[in-house]
Amino acid sequence: LSAITVIGSGNVGRALAGGLHRAGHEVSMGRRDPGAGAVVDGVEALDVVTAVAAADVIVNATPGGSSVDLFAPLADTIGRRVLIDVSNAARPGTAVELQRSLPESRVVKTLSTMLFLVMAAPELLSHPATVFVSGDDETAKNTTRALLHDLGWAPGQVLDLGGIDTAGAVEAAYPLAMAAVRAHGIAPFALTAVF
């Protein structure tokens, strides 16, 4: 079991912190204003620096457009930690920029291609979906695979695309995902590769 901190308390942060806590991990949530309180039962709210320093694994559940500005000043604290980036932004490139600005860290992109509702509950979908994984460090990807398993994703649903440079293609699918959600309505949804 790992000590995990989820940064960001929106729908995604709540879903992932809740799912990882239910799986038995020690989970905290990093918030810009920890005084605003805890939002998931059993998950303590901390300031972002304290949360990052106490965790083995960091999950970025903040807006992708501001993520590099948020994390880059914390490079020394983040060190070699695994940074799982689930963010989306108006333009692709967040995961690569995070890896570049935190060179010691091990960034893994995943879970960004689905509605928050299914991230910790893939069984809500009518068919088994794909969860894409991109990252340069195999150990960090193995850690991520184990956490995805704890969230309910079967090994056969995980598609390892390769290095962190492949994250840009995943991030570029954001407008497609948004259009699909608009067309279908807010309901469990995930982009999926079928072979």
Ligand SMILES: NC(=O)c1ccc[n+]([C@@H]2O[C@H](COP(=O)([O-])OP(=O)(O)OC[C@H]3O[C@@H](n4cnc5c(N)ncnc54)[C@H](OP(=O)(O)O)[C@@H]3O)[C@@H](O)[C@H]2O)c1
């Ligand atoms: N919603 C989805 O279904 C979905 C699916 C796939 C990917 N994503 C991506 O996952 C990330 C989180 O999504 P979300 O829907 O949970 O987003 P959200 O509701 O906008 O929440 C983001 C959280 O990040 C924190 N934050 C840190 N810096 C911030 C800043 N500069 N501006 C605004 N918030 C900031 C805030 O938490 P505190 O106030 O506690 O600091 C905020 O509640 C985004 O990058 C989104 O694109 C979302």
